[in-house]
Amino acid sequence: AQTVTQSQPEMSVQEAETVTLSCTYDTSENNYYLFWYKQPPSRQMILVIRQEAYKQQNATENRFSVNFQKAAKSFSLKISDSQLGDTAMYFCAFMKQTGANNLFFGTGTRLTVIP
């Protein structure tokens, strides 16, 4: 079974600063995919970034980047130059390479950007 752990229920960061959200996972699979989703107060889940496990290079999307450590089963999200619009719940999620495209989610981290 796959489990995803987010150990920080809540975090805050000053506007324009950098923050890192942590995520660890447990799996016996060798090939898989990892995702970070953002859920603002509007409740719409938005894909932030994704990483293929077979790729060693860390994924980057504008101000968002990940630190993927496969051996340690760690997948942290770094948000640079934090903006007020980054205030949201952030969910880390795991997808197996085989089978249906089901996502296994962590419990989420509530991030507040302080002006």
Added chain:
Amino acid sequence: DVKVTQSSRYLVKRTGEKVFLECVQDMDHENMFWYRQDPGLGLRLIYFSYDVKMKEKGDIPEGYSVSREKKERFSLILESASTNQTSMYLCASCIGTYNSPLHFGNGTRLTVT
């Protein structure tokens, strides 16, 4: 842009009622999902479907059923609603290839009294 539409944003039902939550996607996606979101528990998969009339149980299917008669529509059914089914329900869809990101609806907050 992909649009996943859930028919109700808020719903209040009584214990024992039969409840239908509807979800429609407009991108011809093969796969559709129903998740339940609770504080401190994240999102948990109830059911998913990879084709019309096909369904698979997720992690917490008890007390729920689903229907997929058309490719674009995936319904979640609470046969006899109970108070422990008070929750946020999220529908999602994606194309049927690996690594396809899921696209989510805005959620239905269901309260069972």
